[in-house]
Amino acid sequence: MLQVNYIGAFCLIVLGMYCMIAKKNLMKTCIGMGMMDYGVNLLIVSVGFHDGGTAPIFVISELSRASFFVDPVPQALTLTSIVIGACTTAMALSLVIMAKKQYGTINTEQIRRLNG
Amino acid sequence: MKLKKKSIIVKCAADLFLPLASIFGIYVVMHGNTSPGGGFQGGVLIASALLLFFLAYGGKKMKSTFHEGFLHSTESLAEVVYIVVALIGVFAGFNFCLNFIVFPQFQIETAMVMNDAVGYHVMAGVICLLIVMLTTLNSDDEDVEEGSDQKCCK
Amino acid sequence: MTTFLINLVQLLIFPGLLFCVVFGVLLAGIDRKLVARMQRRVGPPILQPWYDFVKCCGKETIIPRYAKRAIFIGAPYVGLAGLIVIALFIPVSTYGSAFSAGADLVVILYLLTVAGVALIVGAATSGSPFAGVGLSREMVAMISYELPFVLVLLAVGRVAGTGTAIGCTFSLGTIAAFQAANGPLIAHWSLIPAAIAMLLVIPCEVGSHPFDIAEAETEICEGALTEYSGSPLGVFRLSHYIKMYIMTALFCAMFLGGITTGIAGVVGIVVDVIIFLVLCGVVSFLCMTIPHAICARLRVEQIFKFYWTIVAGLAAVSLIMVWVGL
């Protein structure tokens, strides 16, 4: 069950990287960045997942040795990471909008005034 | 995808769900320190109600209803509040971000105040972001659309 | 107080200012004389470089329009002073060095760069395109000889440092002590390629004839020195002579140390120093006079290729042999 998650995370990361390498469109580069983010998020959530565990919501009195729940820390991490990913994506998209205004294109082959 | 003129169904639905969405968001913010969720999620929920408003009433109405400048400037106020409240711990002789009860009779903890500050900040920030994005992306289309509609009517 | 006076004497007379100037001028004069003899000319008197210098100092100094006055005038003096300070760090046979605690081989490598940079900055501020080309060539020459020079230094440091705790040294004092105990390093056969490389590095560092691309007067009107006149020009010429002494002395200190009479006392030291100076003269003859007499000037790109392939190759062979313990 969990292996699927790991394989999925790996596939997402690799797909994201592929997208960044191969696609000559700034929008697709952004999508690639997003996919990498999601892949890592999936990985982190899977790391904290225990098969059959409950949601980690307790009051102190309910908590005992026997309580079996999924690790809450990775979920917090994922949340933070999602927020950061959203910011990064927003930033990247706004840069794409401005690049389109300045260069008149979003083809990476033509956005290369800084080179050499 | 272009949206046609706002239909009455969307408007009615929005009128119905807007308060619900907002209240749910506020609920999540307020209970952030004791239950799952918290400032960020609640803030985003409230802000997403804006999308509903946009769908129903359009960009111009949205811009006139939500005061972008005000939200933008008070957004940083929330952060300042957060840091100041967190610093209370330092000046009271404890550590930064320490959670303790400020007003025992109301069960108000510093964590709650901080949570609310985050909620407000996120809400203001995301609303500003949405307004900026929606107006830059759709302003031209809308004008053209309205113009063409008028022509058709004439 | 006595220490101070001794230091002052060392600074100003031996092995400092006066000695450097006298011996540098002598070396240059002998070099010119020998070249002339090898070309079947009578040649100038041996003190001709000194007459040149004095004559230059008596002439008017003209500062070009684009020059920044302070830098233009100051550069030659700083370069000269930098060179003389190096002389204080190089051990002179059994007399040793005046301030051995001050610097090691790497520092000397860089202090030599200071003199080069003084020339370059002086040339750059003059604003002449000839000077621009000249400084570009000077810098290329610097890049060229730096690689073999570094390799030689590392090879020598490794051999001389065999006795120390960390198995390597950059300190000239340690190198001198090693040679005093074990004989000159040139006798160490794996260092012979390094010594040859070093002999080839010296003329380029000094900028003597086949490698004088920076001042090639037939091509770029004196290059870096185009706009210089009067005493700054004289000082640059003097720096050139002193560099001849310093580089040969460095070679002697690195490879020919430990050739001493073994006599104790002042007489022994004097004799040793004289031997050292004679060795300097011989090295100067080998590495500067002979190429000067028999070679035509190389082109810029030839120099670079020559140093980064043949000379660096020699030095690298030596370094690797030293490293694998041969």
Add this chain to the structure above:
Amino acid sequence: MTISMAHFPILAIMVLFLGAFLVALFGRKSEVLRNGISFLATGGAMAFMLALIKPVMIDGEVITYWLGNWAPVSGWAIGISIEVDALSLFFGLVITVAVFVSCIYAFTYMKEDDSLANYFTLFLMLSGSVLGLVLSGDLFNMFVMIEIMTFTAVALTAFRNNYEGAIEGAFKYLAVGALGSTAVLTGIAILYCQLHTLNLAQIAATLPQYADSPLTIMAFGLLFIGFGTKAFIFPFHPLAADAHAVAPASISLMISGVLTKCGVYGIIRLVYVLFQNVEVPAVQYLVVGFGTVSMFICVTMAFNQHNFKRLLAFHSISQVGYVIAAIGLGTALGLSSGLYHAMNHTLFKGLLFLTAGAVQHATGSLDLDRLGGLAKKMPKTCILFLIGAASISGLPPFNGFASKWYIYQAAFEKGSTSGNFFFIFVCVVALITSVLTLASFIKVAQSVFFGQLSPEFKDTKEVSLAMRIPMWILAVLCIFTGLLPGKVSEYLLTPATNAAMNAVNYIDQMMGQGYAVSHGVAGSLGDTAVTFAGVWDPVIWLLLLFCVTCAVAIVAILGSNRKLGTREAPAALQEPEKVAPAEAKYEPFFSGEESVYSQVGGSDLFWGFKHNLKKYFSFMHDWHSGIVNDYALYGVVAIAFVLVFCIAFV
């Protein structure tokens, strides 16, 4: 009410963030308020850091601080912590000084831009996040701070979005930087999966048990390349070049002086404290190899450049290469030389970027082929530039030389004691890189400050004092740290080195005494005593130089007692078109054609060098294609290489 020393780190971070939000709140209208808040925030952060020197650097304390008093429970760190040892404080000091200088410089430099409240908000957030990164004791917090840092740095790079290429540079930085962030986050996820903790000290304590597990090694590789991305090591250097060239100069200072230091700090923490695997030969090859390749390739790339700041950007990576190569040596001398060079790099590269900014401010151009002869118009900036250039190219007695000298000693010593030729090779490359750096700065000096003044820039004015003061601060620091390597080493480098080499103390201070030993962390790494293979005393040299210069000058003055002296070139030369009759005696020499503007441009220099290596140079030029896909490809290849290398050899 006194605030104990333990609060100072968090206050230093928070004062910057608070300043950022206050600027956003009040700084839109009033310039005085905006500058005042920024000045107080950066100055305050610097004061807090300086106040910590006494307890941390000299008395050797380690400040641990649990946010919200969430102290560890039964050996498990459950809260977020701040831990300041000498290593963190060293970087904290470097960062706050650079931030402070950049802030004062920006007051004048950015004056003509609009929406400055945004600039200072982002700037202070950037500073705060960088400081938070080095002081944090929590791995995930480090990641968050890295992300804030990248994010704000990208926004600031694109701040002058009307500049050609600003958007493009920022986008590349963001996109390829995301690869690095992904690598860091994946590494953290893998570590968490194994250890179920994010606290640095606890990870450091428990990791040695899993040292041979492939997961650990994979995490190491990912974290290494992730932090390497933030330090812009090869092959991520094109990002730095693009970002630097288009960012405002005060931000270029931040990117090169501060952001790259975060990457360096991350790598040090990683190999010395977290994984403690710096003694493994393969790790040394990896770290030193990346450093060496960066330093050589970037310095040769600088020969191709026509833009002042882009050239400086390549040098920046080249110097960071020195630092990384030095810290990878794994000896005490190597680490302290790396730290020393890291500090010096911030100082001199900051100075150079600020002079570039001054040139840009005064002339509006950064094109090396157009500028020239500014020494006459901007003499004070020229002196500052020469100090910076002398420092970076390692001319004695400036600080660049002192730290490079340490690095050569360290590499040579390491090669000698380990008998490994690789480190000797590193030493040779470092020495050659140094002379190439010198050549490159000769090029800048010739094509910006010396040579002939282009008619285009004949009305250039010297920049104002407010811009020169920050430059002088850095210049004076450059000279002092160069002249007093002994003192710097005693008060800053040795404590920091000892702290980094002593992981046990770091763990114990955080998690309680005996925690490290109970988890089987074996003592401190290696011997922290330092021996040198050579000697260098800048003070003696400087005294001697001074004496000899005086002697030479006296002789020269006495020698020229005839009233000839020196004189400026005659008016005939000054104004070729109107020959003054009084100067007629010069006419035979200066008459004829009028002098024309002929400047040997930057790209024409060093022909002999470039000609021989023209295949290499044209290959490198094509290789830095400027296409974001290509850079992403290099990044992915680097990640893959590091992973394969780690799994195969570590």
